[in-house]
Amino acid sequence: MSASPAAAPPAPARRVAIVTGAAGDLGRAIALKLAADGLDICLTDLPPQLPKADALAAQLREKHGARCHVVGGDVSQAGDVQRIVDECVAELGGLDVMVANAGVFRPRPLLELTVDEWDTTQTNNARSCLLCYQAAAKQMIAQGRGGRIIGGCSVAGLTGAALCGAYCASKFAIRGLTMCAALEWAPHGITVNAYAPGFIEGTKMSAQGAAMMGITAEQWKAAATGLFPMKRLGKPEEIAGIVSYFASDAAGWTTGESGRASTRAGGRTEQCAGKVFAVDGGMHIS
Template sequence: MASKGTALVTGAARGIGRAISLRLADDGFDVAVNDISAQSEALSGLVHEIKAKGRASSAHIADVSSEDAVRGMIEQVVATYGRLNVMVANAGVCSHAPIFELTAEKWDHTMNINARGTFLCYKYAGAQMVKQGEGGRIIGASSVTGKQGMAFNPSYSASKWAIRGLTQAAALEFGPHKITVNAYAPGVIDTDMLSTVVTPDTTREIVIDEMKKKSALGTVGAPADIANFVSFIASKESQFITGQSISVNGGMFFD
């Protein structure tokens, strides 16, 4: 099957990013995957899985908070595949601390990766898509906490609110070039990131049980639930949707 185009997924070594990468490969995209050097082994394994599906893939180690690294990563992807059609700015971190205990350094770390990193991916992916003149899909990662702030999670909440505003602004600027810009806003997804909210007084299982009670469906999500949504937003059928941050949260929060 001929390639539907080239997708780049950041923070792809595990969790939601990994699920998105594999789903886009199933959908017919060649998939370039990114993460930090500490995840290089997992990223290499993901590349092999994508290739086993009959699609081209490559690993790109880069810190998304570095402008030079993001610019260079996108240049590498274009040099390898000749184009970039879908950008999924998924990379993110989560810190869990009350405001009085949150240091400015941890605040900056979260904002640099989540908000600045997403901005840089939007900026350089958007510029490449404009240059190509074929339209494109840019997709970011917001959160339920980017729609309803969460106590003891101020930097993460703020960064995810920032992504919603950035997504709307980019949609307006890139729209004339037939580039849509949207974000997914997950609720509780069963990934390694859940460990950031586990305290010495509780366990992962207790946290998941408590989160299930907040869901209209009585469950938490899986990475595939987000990948299914991204699959649609990356498709031609989503061409009339832009500037949206769409909740995928099992009814944890209605908007």
């Protein structure tokens, strides 16, 4: 672990992004989109997930000509996060975009929630996001060319949900952290934003939601899609498009406070001011 951020290297020919939780469906979609946008990618996940990350790296190289580096680590641990950033800089030449995508979802009624379960959710969601934000910002400030920091929030960071007290608290924390970081690091040319999806296809949420309710995953999906005006779950590629925007030059004036479009069940749509860019797929948000 380095004692301080690496000295400012010459800017690489292509911008460089770190994507945490890269082996999951959403992380994979984000990495594919950023590589298609012309970025080189550092993929990171827990060590048991590295074979999936290696396969993704091969796909990014072949399909998009991206330079890739794969590194294992636990982003809830400060030493691991710093090592990931250091390896990214050493192998790819710098850091321009941090996507703090990794997180966990473990529903539990509040009266059954243990302190250990609470701590696990906060550690893997809120603390990991803080550590990624800090390490990325230190490196970006040292480089002196600004950057983009993007956090994985959730519709659960905008409104409460029964059986999701720990998860909602962790995502509200990420939302608040994002607002504060945006204000603190704006003088350095760093924007900080978050994406806040609802139910997304291909993630573990269907199985977890079904288990929580004592029904099959197919029954859960049928019930969930009925809530949404588009009558389907969101797609990882649609969330990746939001990340792509936040990482782009077009988002240079968007930090911490971006437009939020809340689509309510029944087809009612309203525009309102918010602090995260929320694609909620028709979830009820007030």
